Amino acid sequence: MTSPGGADDRAEGSGDVPSAGAREIADAVESLADLWSTAAQEAAVRLSLHQLRALRALETAPEVNLTGLAERLDIGLPTASRLCDRLEAAGMLERSLHPRNRREVQLRLTGQGRRVLRDVARRRTQALAAVLAQMAPAERAALVRGMKAFFWAYGKVPPGSPEEP
Template identity: 75%
Template sequence: MTYLGGPGDDRAKGSGDGPQAVAPEIADAVESLADLWSLAAQGAVLRLSLHQLRALRALEVAPGLNLTGLAERLDIGLPTASRLCDRLEAAGLLERALHPHKRREVRLSLTAHGRHVLGDVADRRAQALGVALAGMEPAERDALSRGLRAFLGTRTGRAPLPGDATSGK
């Protein structure tokens, strides 16, 4: 059976570098990067799980979130978020404080130690990534940088992924 394809389908033109042909290579690269990211984080001052790191990062980006806001950002349930915060608070990485105007709301924020741990993880990840990038030719690094900027541009809402709420699929 011959594949006829539709307009804009690179397979129909016989191209080996169309989106569907390149996607598995990129998926492999992302998996390798995730492994590098995780290994670099494990060498940090304090070993944290991926969920714990994501929670700290969410609080770094949006200080003062409440438990519901954190759970939504992490796409986890409230009981799970509460237990996660309990562990982070016990480790001295986050603190809870009553909202100044809403008596029933508790705000979450990083402690100085939490910010230090995140900084250590970021430094270790940057070092590991630097080592990986040093093995590339300058033109390859430049092409990678341009490609990542283009990818990030598509993720700002111009090209939703299949299954995204905004994609209609």
């Protein structure tokens, strides 16, 4: 890939065609995913991607039940149950009976689970900041604007939409 502003940028990054620059963006996303994963694995407690996703889901939906967690993670109930078994054994989550429905089990992050999430978030932020520091201020500002536009546009695309020809 040519550096920003190079010949490839002019040819494919013009913005006139929605598919222009898609390969470069895909490469950047892969690099970001690698940075994200590596930073998470350097945390004090190493967790799988599924375990981290489960902790994040529990952070955003406190006291969700097993069915709700499985739905949020798009996994089956048996898989979610095993995942919770491992997280509970590691002291990251606790299960308790729902106060009004004794057939339902609530899942909650423990203090240890919250600490692990904070550690992972801190490491990811530091890794990302190190990369962003290598960019010119105008490039960083353009990236932020582009990401905001991407998230806005992504929210308007129905899941499973066909690709544009």
